[in-house]
Amino acid sequence: MPELPELVGLSQFLNAELAGSVLESVQITSFTALKTAAPSERELLGRVLKDVSRQGKFIDLRFGPSTTDDVGLHFIFHLAKAGWLRFSAGVVPAEQKRPAALKPGGYITARLGFDNARIDLTEAGTRKSMAIYLVREASEVPGIATLGPDPLAEDFTVEQLSEILSRKRAQIKGVLRDQRQIAGIGNAYSDEILHLARLSPFAPSNSLSEEQVQTLFDSIRSILQQAIAQASGKPASELKDAKRSSMRVHTRTGEACPVCGDTVHEVAFADRSLQYCPSCQTGGKLLADRRMSRLLK
Template identity: 55%
Template sequence: MPELPEVEALALDLRGRLDGHAIAQVHVAAFSALKTFDPPVQALEGTLVDDVSRHGKFLDIEASGLHLVLHLARAGWVRWRDELPAGPPRPNSKSGLAVRVVLDDGSGLDVTEAGTKKSLAAYVVRSPHDVPGIASLGPDPLDDAFTRDTLANILEDAGRGQIKGVLRHQGTIAGIGNAYSDEILHTARMSPFKPANSLTAAELDGLFAAIKDELGDAVKRSSGLPASELKGEKKTNMAVHGRAGQTCPVCGDTVREVSFADTSLQYCPTCQTGGKPLADRRLSRLLK
């Protein structure tokens, strides 16, 4: 799933590519992806692209006062095309194409989604805050306004909720997903199941620094890369996420995994849980 650093890099890449262009056509190939009807998609045709930005994990293409907002969900992506085929695409579930945006010079972008579980979403709105997911976003962790005190208040309000879930909840903190929450907690040397309101002052300092450093470094690494290279860059720089069974780069222990119904998390026992493996939550509760 694209998270804050990848969506930030996508926005930067597309801003340079779309700047000064008009949108000639917008084709919706997967009608389930379109979540709005007013304004209609056709209202974007003939508009001039003004900016491309990010709200949490939402990508926002602003054109003449309208906004095409995309949430790429778990398996969505944006693919730049120097030349697009003439004529509208045919709906085809095998291609994965959801939305195609054609620019005035025949170039443009394909918004695709892999797999059978379709959750990618596209919105055409007059304001990005007309999108419910954006209107309910928590603070952006890379904003200067996101301070140690901001994080402390969030954790206190979360009570005994598990820290992993608090970091991932978009209404609490915007932009952090499954991958970067794993990486942040590994850097902070913290169990994913630690109660949010149980952190000492030193642990809070470490978690705050890990959030800023992990996301900030990922944004710097991704900045300037084309969309086609962003997935590989993300995967290459993961210390624990997606690396179950491999060696922790910090301590040399084996990275472990906890699986849930539709997701999983990865962690290092030595770095994060005092050497104790966590039980698979599908089978039993956390080992004491």
């Protein structure tokens, strides 16, 4: 699933390529992906794309007013677990922009044809969970309205992180992944952050010392800033590979930890897995491979 760094890179890339472009065609092939009934897709046509931004794990394409409507519109999407974006630069042939070029139920969930480029929102697999919203204000999207603070915002402090962690007894990895608590961090970067902070993914969030909270705060900033630096300036087609190449423990099961040389281990769940280094994070103990795991005695 794309997370904060890739979505920063993606929004920057799209903004550089498309700001000022006119939307000539739009098709959303999945009824389940489109989460709003009004405004309609037709109301986007002919509008100028003002800018592209990111909020949490959402990408926001902000369009200006039309000739008949003096209010702008937002095309907002959440790529979910298996979604991505395919970008085609240059003048696209008209027959490749028309809605007839797509069929419902296919690999492409939505297509936006601009006067100088085309965007395809794609989703692999049979489990479709991409979400698209057409709204007049970004705050109308439920997931955006309930977002927690952005961890790279200037006003996000170690004191704020401490307050979030102390709200209840919960596994620290779950708190990092909860978009209502902290926006933008997902499964991959929570693994990387906890590895750098030398914390078990199952450590109770309200049990950390002041020093551990400070270390976690610094690790959040460091991991995300490094990943953003690696993603910035890259086209959409290269962002996934850039993410994979930067991982130290996530998806590295069976490989050597780059810090201590111990073997990276995995805990698998029904729909995801986490990776960690026993020597760096759990005092050498292995975590049981089940959802409600505790350290093995």
